[in-house]
Amino acid sequence: MSTLARTPLHDWHSANNGRMVDFAGWSMPVQYGSIVAEHHATRRAAGLFDISHMGRIDIHGEGAQDLLECLLTRRVSDMRPGQIRYSLMCNAEGGVLDDVLAYRASEEGAPGGGSPLFQGPMHLVVNAGNRAKLIDWITDRQVEFAARIEDLTTQTAMIAVQGPKAIGIVQAMADRPIDGLKNYTGMAAKVDGVDCYASRTGYTGEDGVELICASPEAPALWEKLHAAVVAAGGSAVGLAARDTLRLEAAMPLFGHELSEEITPSQAGLGFAVNLKGREFIGSEAIAQSGEEAHPTRVGLVLDGKRSPRQGYPVMAGDAQVGVVTSGGYSPTLDRPIAMAYVGPTMHAVGTGLEVDLRGQRLHATVVELPFYRRPSSSK
C-alpha cells in the first residue's frame, strides 16, 4: 500500500517504463532508461521533466508583497511585472529554511495577474520536501500583512522543458512569443491550447521553460510536449539525471548544500541576500555573521573513476577539512565531481585535497563553479 502523493502525470510515467521512487513523499520517476542518456539528451537537444512535486503557492491580498518582503532575503518590492527572483527564506538565526523562486504576476492589476491559474499578485515555487514547513511558516505571518496564501500544488502541474532546443519546441506550440522572455521572467500563455504560466527558468544549467497548468490538462499537454521533444532528439528525464545536471550547473539543493544550519554566505549565495535598507526574518543574524571565517562551498574534480557521495570527508593530510554535500559522475565531463564545504583556507581554486571514499583516499582539486556552463551561442 502506497501512501505517496502522485502527480497528474503518474500514469504516464508508469506506462512508459518510469522507475518510480519515493521522493519527499511523492512517487516520482527516477529514470526511464539510462540516466546518462537522459542527461546527454538534455544537454544536446531537450529534456522533459515532471516537476509537479514542487510546491506552488499563490499569495493574495493587499499585503502579498509586504509579506514576502518580510520573509525573503531579497527585495521583492522593486520586481517588475512578470519578473521572477531566486531568493532564500531564513529563520531568525539566519539559517536557510528553503531556496525559492518568487514570481510577480505578469500583468499588474489584471485579475490573477493575467493568468487564470492564479488569483494573487505574487507566487512562490518551493522545494517539495519543504512545502509543508513553509506553509506553516508563512501562515503564521500572513494575518499581520493582510495577505492570504493558497497552496496550488495539487490543483496544478509543473513541467520543465530544458536544453538547447527547448525554447523552439515550446514556442512552436505557444500562442504568444515566449521566446522573447528574458531569463527569470514569465507570462501567461496558451501552450497547445492549454492555459499555462510559462517562465524562462530551470534547474539544469540549460536554457528552457517551466510551465504551470491546471492538473486535469497536464497529461494531454505532456503527451504533446513529449512527442515534440522526442522528435527533436530529446527525451523524458527522471530525477537522477535532473540531479547530475544540477550538480554540473552547481545549483545548490536543500538537504545537501543548504540547510537550516548553513547561512547564505557560507553557501556562496551572498548574491541572494539583500541587507541594504531592509529588515527581514534572519537579517540581523546574517548581518552579524558576515565577518566570521566559515566553511565555504567549493567544487572538486577528482582523479580516477570513483564518485564521492554526500557525507564523505574532505581531507588535507591527516586533518578533515570539509565534507562532500553532493557528488557523482559527471556525464558531460566524464569524471567524478563534487560540491563540498571546506575550511576558509582551503577554498582557493587549484588547492589540492583528498576525499575519503569509504577508506580509499582520492586526490581532488578545487575548481571554479559551475562545472558546466552552457555555450552562450545556444541562448
Added chain:
Amino acid sequence: MNPEQLLYAKSHEWVHVEEAGVKQVATVGISAFAVEALTDLVFIELPRTGRPVTPQESFCEIESVKAVSDIYAPVAGEVVQVNDKLADHLELFSDDPYGEGWICKIEITDPAGLKALMDYEAYQKMCAEEAQ
C-alpha cells in the same frame, strides 16, 4: 551459464559451483535483475586474489551514476581468480551477466554455507516481490 541452474543470495549474487578435485569452486556474479536495477555502471573495485571472504561480507564495490553498491560474498572461502576484463568492460554485466560478466571464483571452505542460498525459482519469487 544457464540462470535456472544457479544458486542465488538475497543480495542478488549468483553462484555456480564446480568440483575441482577435492575442492569446490564457486563462480560468482550478479543477477540480470541486479544489473538492471543498478544501471549506468561507471566503476568496479574488484577483489584481490588470495583474499579470504566470509558470507555476507562486502568484498567488492560497484559504482553507478546513482550510487555505490556493495557486492557481498555468497559463500565462505578464498578468492582464487578475478575477471580482470570487467574493469574496462562494464558492459559485460548487462550483455552477459551469467557468462562473460562473472566477477570472481571463490574456493569454498565451508560447503554447508551453500544451503543458505536460493534456487532459481525462489530467487525469481523474491525479485517479483521486490519489484512490487
